[in-house]
Amino acid sequence: MMHSWHKDYDKECVPAWDFYPVLEDVKARHELLYPSARLDQLHSEKRYWSSLMPPTQFIHFTRTPGSKAGWHVEGCSDISGVDRAVANAIGRLKKDTVAAGLPVKDFMVKQGLSWGGDDVARVAPDCIAKHLKQKVLPKVASEAQTLTVLLQAKVELVAELRWATLNGELRGRGWRTFQQAPRGKSIKDAGMKGEVESRQAIIAAGLATDTQGVVALEESLRGKVEQVLAEATADADGELPHYLRVDLLVDRQGRAWLGERESWGADLVKATLNTNTGAFTRQDPSKSEVAASIAARAARSLSSQAQKLRQHDAEQRSQSRARAHTSRKLCGKKVEKALTKAITTLRKQQRGVGKRKISEPVRSLTRRRIK
Numbered sequence: 001m002m003h004s005w006h007k008d009y010d011k012e013c014v015p016a017w018d019f020y021p022v023l024e025d026v027k028a029r030h031e032l033l034y035p036s037a038r039l040d041q042l043h044s045e046k047r048y049w050s051s052l053m054p055p056t057q058f059i060h061f062t063r064t065p066g067s068k069a070g071w072h073v074e075g076c077s078d079i080s081g082v083d084r085a086v087a088n089a090i091g092r093l094k095k096d097t098v099a100a101g102l103p104v105k106d107f108m109v110k111q112g113l114s115w116g117g118d119d120v121a122r123v124a125p126d127c128i129a130k131h132l133k134q135k136v137l138p139k140v141a142s143e144a145q146t147l148t149v150l151l152q153a154k155v156e157l158v159a160e161l162r163w164a165t166l167n168g169e170l171r172g173r174g175w176r177t178f179q180q181a182p183r184g185k186s187i188k189d190a191g192m193k194g195e196v197e198s199r200q201a202i203i204a205a206g207l208a209t210d211t212q213g214v215v216a217l218e219e220s221l222r223g224k225v226e227q228v229l230a231e232a233t234a235d236a237d238g239e240l241p242h243y244l245r246v247d248l249l250v251d252r253q254g255r256a257w258l259g260e261r262e263s264w265g266a267d268l269v270k271a272t273l274n275t276n277t278g279a280f281t282r283q284d285p286s287k288s289e290v291a292a293s294i295a296a297r298a299a300r301s302l303s304s305q306a307q308k309l310r311q312h313d314a315e316q317r318s319q320s321r322a323r324a325h326t327s328r329k330l331c332g333k334k335v336e337k338a339l340t341k342a343i344t345t346l347r348k349q350q351r352g353v354g355k356r357k358i359s360e361p362v363r364s365l366t367r368r369r370i371k
Contacts, residue, residue: 017143031301033294038236039244043261046112046150050231052224052258054153054249055096057089061137061147071137071147086129089151094125097153101253104153106183111136112148117178117188122154124183131184155257158205159198161218161248163225164269164285166293168240170225172284173218174272175199195271195280207254211273221248221256228261242297243290245269 023037042048064070073085111119163173175198181190247259274282
């Protein structure tokens with residue numbers, strides 16, 4: 001099951017504004033194994049944050065009631081608030097970007113509810129408000145009532161490292177790099193460098209001298225991938241993501257910035273270096289391994305649920321036996337109390353009669369008394 005814009009992808013896709021409510025409803029009744037609805041929603045809507053991100057500002061839009069295309073920024077009452085919100089965000093972003101040692105000539109504009117770089121563009125600061133009002137907001141499907149846009153410092157990108165994790169374990173990694181597109185255009189328009197071209201760019205930038213140097217660079221970034229995994233786990237309320245791909249943007253100084261954290265099976269790292277053959281044919285983990293891992297998790301979940309059910313039944317039986325024992329004890333005490341009362345009553349009734357006449361009935365009742 002996938003999500004997308006309405007009537008813009010395959011027919012089996014579910015529009016984003018319907019997708020997450022469906023997943024949450026499923027999760028309320030069953031155990032949702034994969035994907036994590038919480039993490040996917042944060043990713044798709046561009047609302048997650050990491051300390052490894054380049055300087056970033058979020059702008060949250062809400063559709064104006066009764067208007068097909070009208071939007072306002074949260075906290076502002078009309079579309080005119082977009083200019084003010086963008087100006088304020090750019091002012092803060094410039095300050096943070098300079099402090100991070102990054103250029104302020106262009107910023108990246110990333111639209112929520114978009115995938116694959118379709119709605120990610122490089123835009124000059126003075127043109128961002130116009131870009132949002134003319135190219136972003138008007139094309140948002142009418143069913144979507146909210147939208148988040150990221151304004152982010154532009155990294156002087158050399159190459160992008162993509163590292164997959166499965167059940168919390170760091171697995172395969174590989175290099176893919178978007179080339180720079182013209183201003184205002186989708187980054188997809190310029191195409192992408194593959195594994196070989198990305199490694200060549202790393203060596204050309206002086207970040208490594210050979211293949212072993214590239215491997216050493218990758219290993220030096222392992223801790224950052226683990227950090228993003230920990231952040232994602234926290235965002236999922238402590239639930240470890242079954243699968244996660246972390247994309248790190250490596251700049252000319254060798255610094256790594258978080259580009260994305262992906263969580264779809266379609267985002268497995270493909271065609272990476274096979275050290276046994278020297279060819280770029282490796283996929284780790286493979287789709288079949290991810291599927292087997294999901295099935296194994298389902299089996300563990302069912303086994304755990306069965307064990308909990310057995311334990312519950314045992315506790316119920318133990319409680320039933322305890323109640324029955326208590327009931328028998330209470331019943332015996334009630335009978336004993338009734339007999340004692342009867343003996344006392346009999347004594348009172350025959351008071352004044354000779355001791356010999358009442359002694360036998362009393363002894364008889366006493367022998368029959370239930371202890």
